[in-house]
Amino acid sequence: MDFVGSHILSVDQFARGDIDRLFAVADALEPFARRDRITRVLQGAILSNMFFEPSTRTRVSFGCAFNRLGGDVRETTEVKASALAKGESLHDTARVLSGYSDVIVMRHPQEGSVAEFASASRVPVINAGDGANEHPSQALLDLYTVRQEIRAQGRGMDGLRIAVVGDLKFGRAVHSLLKLLALFERISVNLVSPPGLEAPPDVVSVLADAGHDIGVHHDLGEGIHHVDILYVTRTQEERFASPEEADRYRGLFRVNEAIYTEHCEPNTVIMHPLPRDSRAQAQELDEDLNANPNLAIFRQTDNGVVVRMALFAMVLDVVDQVQDHARPVTWYTAKRTPAARHL
Amino acid sequence: MDFVGSHILSVDQFARGDIDRLFAVADALEPFARRDRITRVLQGAILSNMFFEPSTRTRVSFGCAFNRLGGDVRETTEVKASALAKGESLHDTARVLSGYSDVIVMRHPQEGSVAEFASASRVPVINAGDGANEHPSQALLDLYTVRQEIRAQGRGMDGLRIAVVGDLKFGRAVHSLLKLLALFERISVNLVSPPGLEAPPDVVSVLADAGHDIGVHHDLGEGIHHVDILYVTRTQEERFASPEEADRYRGLFRVNEAIYTEHCEPNTVIMHPLPRDSRAQAQELDEDLNANPNLAIFRQTDNGVVVRMALFAMVLDVVDQVQDHARPVTWYTAKRTPAARHL
């Protein structure tokens, strides 16, 4: 695909070569994400950060990514603040808002809404989540994290062994990650869920059609043996018919230090799309794992910034200019060098 | 009037010469609004964008206009987030907030509130809507759009023929536009509304006192004959005593491609202050007009940015410095050159 001027709506847009190019840009932007250097390459550009559904971390991550490239951010955080409430069509909203800014990031509760919006927009639109449908930057940052963690162990993506654990039926993040992993070679995937929350057939067939190795497990310990990555997911309680139904599954596949030590390999990397539910009955990842250096969940959210910077840089065609606007950071920054990777 | 340091509260402030000067500045700022060039003339300046009533488009339009001049924007979007809720007077709020920023844009549901606020402010205040009272930047962008569209046809404002259609009783936007049009010469105005929603006498007398030609119509087809501009307005349902009363008028004066073709001249420009209600029973401007090159509604909202840039530049006295801080845009921009004017 040609990133320049494109909408980023779905993981289905990406071929492996696109991923490789995007991640190469992310690598080059790491010093800017980590506060060794700043760049002002997008000074004067405006991001319209439209969140018609609440989300602190995704919204702030996109906003900070754009600020780190030197651009300004205008935000909308409430559907009730919108003309949509007065019967305006998404088409009209898109035509209007796309006259204000250079790029739009949009989250909306309704599936397909962001693509519909993008079709009328005169500037590139990045989907930050349309209901249960797509959230491509989350999948990309998950994949980038897999790559970074595996690379820190001296290996590449091909031949990766991964277990995805928990609510595989409704977990949008895990579906998208699996689709992206299918672009690589010889992936071995353990699908580990309670009965009733298995991954949907279309996701499984993407992996199967590409010839990857798939195991289906209903037993946690068995499913997380011999993997490089343990990806735990949240019970998407808002997708269930009732809270009671979600309660039936809550905390069933809870991973803690004892389970990790018993079943995982010493270097198995632990990931989670966050937020993790830390209420006593619900923990998917117990807090006793916080000291475990393989817990990559905060490196994972950190990676969200650099992956989003890379998306903006490619879509707005400034990759080659970043270094021209760079200079050292001259204020206090906490040390987040490689030594701190396992903070 | 002297724009420098002034509050912009009402269309009544403007004489024709003021309009001419403002629009000349807007013309000069077009390359910056259209993303051919950026300027940083207001780098370091702060806009306090205070919306005590929801409005996505007006808020974002003002914010983006200020960003395009290089300034920063701080926003407030909720009345409940305000000290007003703790019994603070508008006087105190104004004294406090005007110590934070260089200029304030304010929307407030209560008529007269923005003028009261401005009287205590130590920095210029721009009224972005105070209830049913005033919203001068909307009127200015409407007038600028009339001028631009007519000019694209090789003509000037004097002698303009315009039909204003719909809820002329409660439509703040149309009242203000008519007052501004009264500043020009030999304007011919068709006031087209259902019985009961006629324009109020004070608006009509402003036009009559200036010697303009006024026609009152209750028939849509008849009213939109032989005009340069067809300005359709939204039913201001929030101003009616009950939703049922608003329903009586909804969709009565609906304009679509067939009606346009039958009654209008080939180059009649279609305007609307937006949002237009696109629900089936309510459409004021049917979506089958979307392909009609005379539909100027999105050029109209685009013009909001440049008119607001011009207001900021004049009030903050940086008109003469804009070019000193200018440089080409170096990121991807969709083509919004004259060829795209009829997108």
Add this chain to the structure above:
Amino acid sequence: MDFVGSHILSVDQFARGDIDRLFAVADALEPFARRDRITRVLQGAILSNMFFEPSTRTRVSFGCAFNRLGGDVRETTEVKASALAKGESLHDTARVLSGYSDVIVMRHPQEGSVAEFASASRVPVINAGDGANEHPSQALLDLYTVRQEIRAQGRGMDGLRIAVVGDLKFGRAVHSLLKLLALFERISVNLVSPPGLEAPPDVVSVLADAGHDIGVHHDLGEGIHHVDILYVTRTQEERFASPEEADRYRGLFRVNEAIYTEHCEPNTVIMHPLPRDSRAQAQELDEDLNANPNLAIFRQTDNGVVVRMALFAMVLDVVDQVQDHARPVTWYTAKRTPAARHL
């Protein structure tokens, strides 16, 4: 204390020397706060302005302070927009958000929450209010105002006579101010409140232990005699068991021009943490004082910006670089020179 990289959580962190250094920085930043000059020393830095409880003035004041140093601001204004609502721990929220920005300002309704958040944050955190507990920047701006007002009268802080009036039981602002005043020499404090709303023993003992002179008064006129500073505080109605209980105290210790003239010295400075309740039955400071040049309440909020700029500059270690990034303001600014101090 060493400001660089530190969290600012409580007034208890500060020794007198710290206050002196902070205020010297604030003095140096005055030209930037007053719009004589701008600086871009923090260009590229990002503040995450997290308000999990509404507050317009504190939020905008922090945001504008950061903008005036050249930095960008990302904001969150609603607890419901937060992952906290999905059961995420403050620890996780802090780990995530501290990967996005260079410094965090946080307000949260729960006592101790900001310190808990800070303990997991990888960047400095400034407490902007955690329930009834601490709001150190308010105390610092109050103290800075005392110093500026007294200095304008040619005197220093040691030997200061101050009356604090009103709800001394729940007034967080006044507790913190008294703790900071205790760091100076020979302070004379009149504690003036209705019976039942006296200052708590721990606050009184901080003053007593440092050897300051304390008077307890239940009579307003008597309590405000012979003081340099009259600090009136708001009835913290949200801290009372019921609105009825708060109503019992409302308006009891109302100060107006007649009371001021009868009981105060001609130069007694009037302060209030704002917002003041201007509803008829509630006024703590009557509006007939607005023309009194000793009413310092708006100079006080203005000082909030410069004190917060000083905090950011010290915590992020850019004090010595501010002048390198400075240049004159070139847009219209209202005159806020010393002559305007008594506006």
